[in-house]
Amino acid sequence: MTDRRNIPLIAGLCMLPALVFQFDLLPLLLQLGLLIIIRLLQGGRIRVKTNLMMIVTITAVNLLQAHGQVLYEIAGFEITLGALRIGLVRSLKLIALIYLSQFMISQRPAFPGRLGNLLSLQFSYYEGFLNSGLKVNPKQFIQRLDELLFQLEEHRGDPGDRFQAAGSVGWIPAAAAAAAFWVIYATAPLL
Amino acid sequence: MSLSSSGRAVRIHEIAMLGAFALFLATVEYVIPKPVPFMRIGLANLPVMIGLTFLTTREYALLAFLKVFGQGIIHGTLFSYVFLFSLGGSAASVVMMLIAYRLAGRHVTFVGIAVIGAFASNMAQLFLARVFLFGEGAWLIAPPFLITGLITAVVLGLFTQQFVLSSRWLAAKQEGVRRD
Numbered sequence: 194m195t196d197r198r199n200i201p202l203i204a205g206l207c208m209l210p211a212l213v214f215q216f217d218l219l220p221l222l223l224q225l226g227l228l229i230i231i232r233l234l235q236g237g238r239i240r241v242k243t244n245l246m247m248i249v250t251i252t253a254v255n256l257l258q259a260h261g262q263v264l265y266e267i268a269g270f271e272i273t274l275g276a277l278r279i280g281l282v283r284s285l286k287l288i289a290l291i292y293l294s295q296f297m298i299s300q301r302p303a304f305p306g307r308l309g310n311l312l313s314l315q316f317s318y319y320e321g322f323l324n325s326g327l328k329v330n331p332k333q334f335i336q337r338l339d340e341l342l343f344q345l346e347e348h349r350g351d352p353g354d355r356f357q358a359a360g361s362v363g364w365i366p367a368a369a370a371a372a373a374f375w376v377i378y379a380t381a382p383l384l
Numbered sequence: 385m386s387l388s389s390s391g392r393a394v395r396i397h398e399i400a401m402l403g404a405f406a407l408f409l410a411t412v413e414y415v416i417p418k419p420v421p422f423m424r425i426g427l428a429n430l431p432v433m434i435g436l437t438f439l440t441t442r443e444y445a446l447l448a449f450l451k452v453f454g455q456g457i458i459h460g461t462l463f464s465y466v467f468l469f470s471l472g473g474s475a476a477s478v479v480m481m482l483i484a485y486r487l488a489g490r491h492v493t494f495v496g497i498a499v500i501g502a503f504a505s506n507m508a509q510l511f512l513a514r515v516f517l518f519g520e521g522a523w524l525i526a527p528p529f530l531i532t533g534l535i536t537a538v539v540l541g542l543f544t545q546q547f548v549l550s551s552r553w554l555a556a557k558q559e560g561v562r563r564d
Contacts, residue, residue, distance in 0.1 A: 209463060254521040283517050287465055294467070295460030311400060312457075315450050318404030319458075323411075335547050342553040345401055 197361065198300040204367035205297030211378035212289055218278060220381040221285050227373055228292035235299055235362070248284040255280030300362065321345045398557065399443055402431040403450030410455045425536045426502060428455065432478065433494055433501075433544045436485045438557045448478040465516050469509050476508035477501035494548060498541030499534060506533040 215221050229239055261275025304312055325341050409427040428451055435447045452474045456462035461470070481501040484492055492500075506529055514522035548554060 205463060251517055254518045254525060257521045257524055258519055279519075287517065290464035291461055291466060294456075294463040297463050298457055298460060301457075311396065311446075311450065312454065314397065314400040315403040315407070315454055318401045319407045319454070322404055322408035335550055338547075339551050339553045342401065342405075346397070346553075 196303045197363075199302045200364055200367045201299050201362050202297045202302040204362075204371045205293055207371040208293060208374040211374045212286065212293060215286070215378060215381065216282060217381045217384070218282055218285070219384045220377050221282060221289065223377045223384075224374060225285055225289040225292070227370065227377070228289055228296065231296055231370060232292050235296070237295065237299075244288050247288060248281070251284035251287065252277065252280030255283065318345055394560075395439075395443060399435075399439070399447050399450065402435050402447055403454055405431040406447075406451040407454045407458055410451075411458065424533070426498075426505070426533075426540055429477065429498065429501060429540060430544055430547070433481065433497060433540075434547065434551075434554060436481065436489075436497070437548060437554065438561045441482065444478070444482060448474055465512075468516070469512050472508040472512050473505035477505035480504035493541065494544040495538055495541030498537040498544060502533040502537030502540075503530070506530050 212221075212224055215224060232239060256272055256276045258276055259271050259273045260279065261273045263271045264274055264277065265272045303309065322341070322345070325344075406428040409430060413425050413427045432444075432448060432451060435444050439447060452467075452471050453462070455470055456467045459466070461467045478501070480503075481497050484497050484500045510522050510526050510529065513525075514520065518525065
């Protein structure tokens with residue numbers, strides 16, 4: 194796997210265990226911060242509202258299971274430190290995994306073999322759908338969809354590769370990001 | 385069923401096209417605001433249900449794989465829990481919808497098949513949510529999760545039924561399969 198497009202994928206695979214096995218809140222926040230910086234450097238967007246919704250929802254459901262020291266009591270409902278920590282760790286880890294995953298596939302890694310070709314073909318048709326301007330409008334949707342399917346079929350045989358990849362990542366920054374990730378993981382007990 | 389090499393190439397394009405259609409609908413669903421982040425409408429299941437009517441079991445499994453894997457790539461969730469949720473939910477629904485269609489296709493409408501698929505998918509996702517995200521609290525969100533899944537499945541099933549009855553493209557595909 195020497196293809197440059199696979200650099201983020203390889204770096205991400207190296208970073209993955211340091212994130213999956215991270216159970217401390219502060220180091221997890223640092224790892225998430227690093228991933229957000231990488232995402233921004235690659236020209237990606239950060240969905241603040243979606244992330245906040247995820248944090249609130251996952252933490253709220255975890256708070257339903259009281260665990261550890263009681264912090265507050267609201268109308269008979271106990272907010273416990275243990276449940277709060279578990280909820281925050283789970284939600285932040287999920288968000289961090291999504292950003293790591295986005296980084297890993299940011300260059301559209303080259304998947305090998307016939308399956309790789311099939312995926313290319315799928316993305317070529319996907320672009321056709323995106324460019325078609327097809328709207329999910331119940332009125333005449335089936336008719337318009339039918340026309341589009343016939344139309345796309347006529348242009349078969351041109352898989353192309355017009356996927357918009359993010360900014361290129363070299364070996365050195367990718368290795369530096371992976372190293373920083375593991376440094377945070379290794380120093381977690383000190384934080 | 386054995387296809388000629390040109391017939392196989394055409395079929396590969398059809399699977400890729402349905403896979404792309406699933407991605408397109410998944411993208412549409414991704415941008416629709418939802419009251420709860422994990423709520424799903426399941427629009428991407430429309431091409432999967434269409435595939436039931438003319439694909440072999442193997443081709444159908446390939447389409448399901450393209451849907452899940454492609455969604456993982458497009459949404460950037462390929463290496464996260466979200467992909468696991470998508471994979472688990474899709475695998476459960478695809479297997480159950482296939483069994484329902486093959487065993488009772490003539491006696492069950494697409495509304496029934498969509499409901500069976502949605503229930504299987506939601507149960508698989510609840511199980512995964514219990515393991516990875518919510519713990520035992522997952523069962524507390526089960527009732528609203530299953531009810532919204534049921535409602536969206538009925539709507540999607542009605543639409544699929546309408547599409548299967550009136551699509552000229554699908555009729556051409558089914559005719560092609562009969563000829564092969």
